[in-house]
């Protein structure tokens with residue numbers, strides 16, 4: 001990295017206005033419950049981050065602070081260089097939100113709400129395109145109060161994406177969606193991202209969603225950030241183990257056990273045996289099993305599984 005880049009990074013880390021969102025050393029207490037514990041998350045302009053963590057980890061609390069619905073107990077929060085409470089209506093209008101508890105006006109029809117958004121954001125030319133992409137075209141005359149949970153969620157995503165948005169704050173935006181609708185929403189988000197280059201923060205329980213949509217992923221647990229990076233970095237930082245699964249008669253398993261390294265345990269899962277090993281051990285062990293298969297004329301149904309982001313997550317959260 002050049003000295004100029006290093007200097008710019010240093011300045012950016014200490015000047016919140018250089019980030020779209022700066023969460024610096026933020027804690028939040030509900031009574032004596034610590035929901036966020038000295039959390040620092042900086043989101044660059046045009047960057048979308050993912051928040052992954054178990055139920056009660058603090059994801060919604062972080063998003064609610066960002067939205068100005070909660071005040072932090074300590075620490076600094078800024079959006080485009082300002083405290084959330086000090087944003088003017090115009091600046092607020094450039095934040096697209098999907099919240100679990102955010103209700104749309106149930107007495108309007110879908111079409112009326114979309115028209116209202118067109119009126120609020122007259123410069124956005126693509127109302128019809130977004131309606132079609134999000135699978136809302138056949139629902140325009142339906143009252144919002146009569147929509148299913150997934151249909152309501154797709155309409156909330158329309159409301160978040162439509163208009164000149166600079167920041168998206170999405171809390172489990174596809175939790176109620178079927179597989180096809182979820183992918184349609186991802187496509188719509190990625191397309192708008194290409195066109196608008198907004199920043200964003202997405203809390204989700206879907207690893208695949210985080211990998212598809214986010215430039216960087218934060219694992220949060222018990223109010224603390226445990227790990228962050230892009231998917232590749234997270235996999236590399238955390239040396240996860242490879243699993244080698246096979247079926248074999250007991251005598252062969254006993255034979256194999258004698259040649260296994262002490263740190264590559266063999267366990268039985270139903271009918272399947274599994275060896276969990278470090279990546280540098282995998283090739284040798286696979287070779288040994290294939291040799292046993294060949295010399296004994298057996299079919300051992302060997303399956304090798306590389307660690308996934310979900311494995312990293314589970315192991316980070318378990319620790």
Ligand SMILES: Nc1ncnc2c1ncn2[C@@H]1O[C@H](COP(=O)(O)OP(=O)(O)OP(=O)(O)O)[C@@H](O)[C@H]1O
Pocket residue numbers: 030033034035053054055056057058059060061062
């Ligand atoms: N208004 C509140 N009053 C008291 N405690 C709260 C309040 N809101 C959240 N909490 C607590 O703070 C912690 C963090 O909750 P939060 O809703 O931020 O978790 P989350 O990561 O979004 O969980 P989930 O994945 O289940 O949505 C939890 O222990 C929760 O019980």
